[in-house]
Amino acid sequence: MRRAFAPNWPARIGLFVLAAYAVWATSQLGITGERLATGLGEGGRFLARMWPPDFSRWELLLEGLVESMQIAVISTVLGIILSLPLGLMAARNLSPAWLSAPTRGFIAVCRSLHYVIVAILFVKAIGFGALAGVAALTVASLGFVAKLFAEAIEEISMKQVEAVRASGAGPAAVLLYGVLPQVASRFIGFSLYQLDSNLRNSTLVGIVGAGGIGGTLFAAFKRFDYDFVAAILLAIIALIFVAEIVAGRIRAALQ
Amino acid sequence: MSATLHREGIRHTPGQRLGRFLVTLLTVAAVVWAIRTVEIIPEFLSDAPEQMADLLVRMWPPDLGHYYPSVHAALMETLHIATLGTLLGIALAMPFALMAARNICRSVLLNTLAQLVLVSSRSVNSLVWALIFVAVFGPGPAAGVFAIAFRSIGFVGKLMAEALEEAHPGPVEALTATGASWPLRMLKGVWPQVQPSFWGVALFRWDINLRESAVLGLVGAGGIGVVLDDAINFFQWERVATILLAILAVVLLAEILVTRIRARLL
Numbered sequence: 380m381r382r383a384f385a386p387n388w389p390a391r392i393g394l395f396v397l398a399a400y401a402v403w404a405t406s407q408l409g410i411t412g413e414r415l416a417t418g419l420g421e422g423g424r425f426l427a428r429m430w431p432p433d434f435s436r437w438e439l440l441l442e443g444l445v446e447s448m449q450i451a452v453i454s455t456v457l458g459i460i461l462s463l464p465l466g467l468m469a470a471r472n473l474s475p476a477w478l479s480a481p482t483r484g485f486i487a488v489c490r491s492l493h494y495v496i497v498a499i500l501f502v503k504a505i506g507f508g509a510l511a512g513v514a515a516l517t518v519a520s521l522g523f524v525a526k527l528f529a530e531a532i533e534e535i536s537m538k539q540v541e542a543v544r545a546s547g548a549g550p551a552a553v554l555l556y557g558v559l560p561q562v563a564s565r566f567i568g569f570s571l572y573q574l575d576s577n578l579r580n581s582t583l584v585g586i587v588g589a590g591g592i593g594g595t596l597f598a599a600f601k602r603f604d605y606d607f608v609a610a611i612l613l614a615i616i617a618l619i620f621v622a623e624i625v626a627g628r629i630r631a632a633l634q
Numbered sequence: 635m636s637a638t639l640h641r642e643g644i645r646h647t648p649g650q651r652l653g654r655f656l657v658t659l660l661t662v663a664a665v666v667w668a669i670r671t672v673e674i675i676p677e678f679l680s681d682a683p684e685q686m687a688d689l690l691v692r693m694w695p696p697d698l699g700h701y702y703p704s705v706h707a708a709l710m711e712t713l714h715i716a717t718l719g720t721l722l723g724i725a726l727a728m729p730f731a732l733m734a735a736r737n738i739c740r741s742v743l744l745n746t747l748a749q750l751v752l753v754s755s756r757s758v759n760s761l762v763w764a765l766i767f768v769a770v771f772g773p774g775p776a777a778g779v780f781a782i783a784f785r786s787i788g789f790v791g792k793l794m795a796e797a798l799e800e801a802h803p804g805p806v807e808a809l810t811a812t813g814a815s816w817p818l819r820m821l822k823g824v825w826p827q828v829q830p831s832f833w834g835v836a837l838f839r840w841d842i843n844l845r846e847s848a849v850l851g852l853v854g855a856g857g858i859g860v861v862l863d864d865a866i867n868f869f870q871w872e873r874v875a876t877i878l879l880a881i882l883a884v885v886l887l888a889e890i891l892v893t894r895i896r897a898r899l900l
Binding site: 445506508 | 774
């Protein structure tokens with residue numbers, strides 16, 4: 380007789396293997412219950428020292444936030460401008476394989492390296508400050524916007540492209556009147572999303588010295604200035620929250 | 635009469651055109667403001683290409699002899715941090731997902747509370763979580779695991795709550811009619827419906843966590859970031875190149891693996 384709820388043995392074995400892995404990996408990392416217990420006590424003290432948030436150095440805080448916003452705006456614009464040609468070059472329906480394959484590879488590398496790693500490299504190469512942050516986030520924007528833009532171009536209808544071509548238009552006119560109108564609205568959507576994500580990321584690149592509020596945050600952490608840390612964290616969360624609402628409004632208005 | 639035949643199509647209403655003009659103006663103003671006021675040292679900008687070229691020359695060729703054993707061990711630690719962090723994050727996220735789903739938890743107060751937890755987890759970046767947990771647990775992989783887990787709660791919880799809300803009420807009502815208890819209703823009525831999205835979300839988050847756990851070491855939370863930070867601070871650029879290649883390889887492999895598994899699951 381078949382049972383109403385037959386036991387799912389592969390799932391049970393899979394779950395058991397996962398549990399065994401978790402135990403083994405925990406011991407590999409040297410995480411013990413004792414350490415966690417001490418940590419919880421420390422966590423309580425840490426939270427106590429964070430309260431109340433100290434906003435007395437608000438000028439420093441504001442300066443960092445403004446620099447983060449500048450980094451986000453500039454890197455988004457640069458990333459978008461560079462993504463246009465790269466996306467066109469990477470689209471397999473418009474570019475020959477010898478051009479699209481290496482471009483796709485380049486975009487994949489841009490996307491695979493975490494922006495903080497890219498930021499460290501730029502800090503070492505071109506020095507501390509906002510310039511390194513702008514460069515790092517531009518690379519990150521490239522990886523994201525160019526990839527999605529290329530995918531959007533690959534999905535366009537070729538009928539319009541052929542119609543424009545049949546009228547005797549040159550390559551530039553084909554792009555301008557056959558390709559771009561089909562992808563423009565999606566491109567704006569990607570750009571808006573990237574601005575939002577660059578704003579989040581620009582609050583962090585400062586941890587490795589690439590400008591913005593992250594530097595202030597990391598310095599406060601190192602000085603055990605936890606009430607100032609709490610103020611900075613609250614400010615960052617507020618900034619991201621406002622940006623998310625504004626981006627949502629703009630997106631709704633565009634549609 | 636020919637004058638009446640002449641019509642010009644105008645795509646947008648005056649209000650729309652004004653709105654578009656204002657958006658363009660605002661965008662241009664923001665860009666101009668940012669470029670004019672940002673503090674960039676001109677000397678740094680002018681010799682940036684030269685310095686970048688110098689860095690790349692120092693990195694080339696990557697010295698793969700550095701890979702074993704130290705980089706390999708750190709890479710394995712990163713893998714463990716990402717995987718354990720994902721498991722812990724999912725375990726912590728599920729109660730909040732159940733609480734946030736309005737068709738499962740009928741209390742508006744609990745819904746809002748759960749949403750608040752999920753939103754705060756998502757607003758704090760994993761590097762900031764890592765800073766916090768380094769302050770709590772001290773430097774080491776424990777801080778990394780918790781940072782990854784706490785960042786994952788918001789992501790997994792939000793997506794799972796959405797999946798739960800889309801679940802069809804029929805199976806649950808049928809089970810209720812048989813007198814099944816709450817855990818049984820969840821396990822046999824809801825879980826089979828949300829299982830595909832659960833695996834999708836879990837794999838997707840694991841992929842993201844793998845990338846993020848590679849940088850946690852920069853603030854002392856264990857993994858390959860620690861080795862990377864040391865190599866950069868000692869200017870061992872061939873070693874830096876090896877580490878970057880190792881990270882790149884693992885990230886690309888993980889992405890291929892996740893895409894394959896998702897294609898088979900869904």
